Amino acid sequence: MEHIVRARILVLHLFEFAEEVDLGKLRALWADSTIGELVGRGHQPDAIRFRDPPVVLPLGHRPLTNEHAGTVRAKVHDFGIVSLVWTLPFSGSWAELVEQSARLQADMGIESVARQLLGEITPRLEAAAKGPIGRSKLVEDYFITYVEAFDTPVRADDLLARKGDELARVLRGERGEMSRDERSDALRLHHSYRSDDLVIVTWNSAFVLDPEQSTDHLDIIEFANAQLLDLRYYDEMLEAELGAVYDGFSGSAGGSRRRRLARTSKKLMQLMIEIYDVQDKVRNAIKITGDVYLARIYRMTGESLRLGRWEEMVDAKLRIVQQVAQLLLEEMNQKRSVLLELMVIFLILIEVIMAFVGPGHS
Numbered sequence: 001m002e003h004i005v006r007a008r009i010l011v012l013h014l015f016e017f018a019e020e021v022d023l024g025k026l027r028a029l030w031a032d033s034t035i036g037e038l039v040g041r042g043h044q045p046d047a048i049r050f051r052d053p054p055v056v057l058p059l060g061h062r063p064l065t066n067e068h069a070g071t072v073r074a075k076v077h078d079f080g081i082v083s084l085v086w087t088l089p090f091s092g093s094w095a096e097l098v099e100q101s102a103r104l105q106a107d108m109g110i111e112s113v114a115r116q117l118l119g120e121i122t123p124r125l126e127a128a129a130k131g132p133i134g135r136s137k138l139v140e141d142y143f144i145t146y147v148e149a150f151d152t153p154v155r156a157d158d159l160l161a162r163k164g165d166e167l168a169r170v171l172r173g174e175r176g177e178m179s180r181d182e183r184s185d186a187l188r189l190h191h192s193y194r195s196d197d198l199v200i201v202t203w204n205s206a207f208v209l210d211p212e213q214s215t216d217h218l219d220i221i222e223f224a225n226a227q228l229l230d231l232r233y234y235d236e237m238l239e240a241e242l243g244a245v246y247d248g249f250s251g252s253a254g255g256s257r258r259r260r261l262a263r264t265s266k267k268l269m270q271l272m273i274e275i276y277d278v279q280d281k282v283r284n285a286i287k288i289t290g291d292v293y294l295a296r297i298y299r300m301t302g303e304s305l306r307l308g309r310w311e312e313m314v315d316a317k318l319r320i321v322q323q324v325a326q327l328l329l330e331e332m333n334q335k336r337s338v339l340l341e342l343m344v345i346f347l348i349l350i351e352v353i354m355a356f357v358g359p360g361h362s
Contacts, residue, residue, distance in 0.1 A: 004090065004147055008146050010145075011064060012085050012140075014142075017122075033057050050287075058073050060072065079226075083222055144208060148213050168182065197211065221297070223298075238317035242321065242324070
């Protein structure tokens with residue numbers, strides 16, 4: 001267990017590329033694309049399934065840093081998320097793994113490299129994309145250390161007991177020794193299917209030991225990060241729209257205010273419909289029905305990323321938007337009612353005047 005014979009480090013960067021992507025069209029445009037369907041452990045074909053499987057695009061061998069290069073692929077989801085993943089081969093000691101993890105997680109330049117690559121493939125993606133592109137600067141990054149083999153067979157419980165400190169440092173990207181509390185927190189969310197495999201997830205990284213070299217748990221972790229980015233994107237959008245509503249109505253009055261009320265109310269209602277539609281698409285994008293192990297990995301990853309909390313925040317903002325839109329509509333209706341009442345009063349006044357003036361002119 002002192003030497004890692006075969007491993008890889010996966011560096012993920014996820015971007016909000018478009019409101020929606022026509023995956024069928026993208027597959028037709030990208031000749032060497034593949035379908036990113038998931039297969040559960042034991043090759044259960046119905047255990048885990050995408051409603052519309054993402055498209056996987058091979059991008060060849062590319063440098064990530066001055067020291068590291070690896071194969072790259074993109075995964076495109078129908079709800080507009082593009083995930084770029086570098087796979088860097090690794091073999092060596094635990095000390096070397098800790099050092100490489102620390103360097104990668106601290107390197108601020110790798111996001112720029114990922115954005116540059118996204119820019120390169122954008123022209124080939126745009127034809128299949130729907131909705132504005134490139135509006136968000138948000139990015140979700142994640143690091144996965146995937147060990148396939150040590151120099152001797154390893155049990156998961158023995159690995160946690162003997163190498164817990166190194167595991168925690170790899171997950172946190174820390175070179176120095178960590179406190180007992182921090183180490184315990186880093187290793188808190190872990191699960192094994194057999195005695196010789198292990199998955200540990202945190203908010204920014206994961207460690208996977210799997211001698212069978214399956215990839216289903218990697219796909220689950222990647223998908224959960226895509227969900228997180230989508231929630232962050234709509235949380236930011238709702239925050240901006242609510243701020244714009246407040247700023248836009250300060251000082252406005254008269255006809256300008258009425259026109260602004262109508263436009264804003266319509267815009268908020270359209271935004272609500274759009275977000276509810278995307279939320280429904282994302283929540284139902286993946287179904288895990290017959291694989292308890294993968295369902296547990298998915299729940300565990302969602303907990304580490306606090307997906308539930310982000311969903312609550314987005315839902316709370318949606319309720320506020322709905323209330324604001326309703327208030328704007330009520331104000332418009334009230335103003336319209338007042339205007340109609342004034343018109344009726346004006347017409348009655350004209351009739352009264354005509355009744356008095358009319359006989360004198362006859």
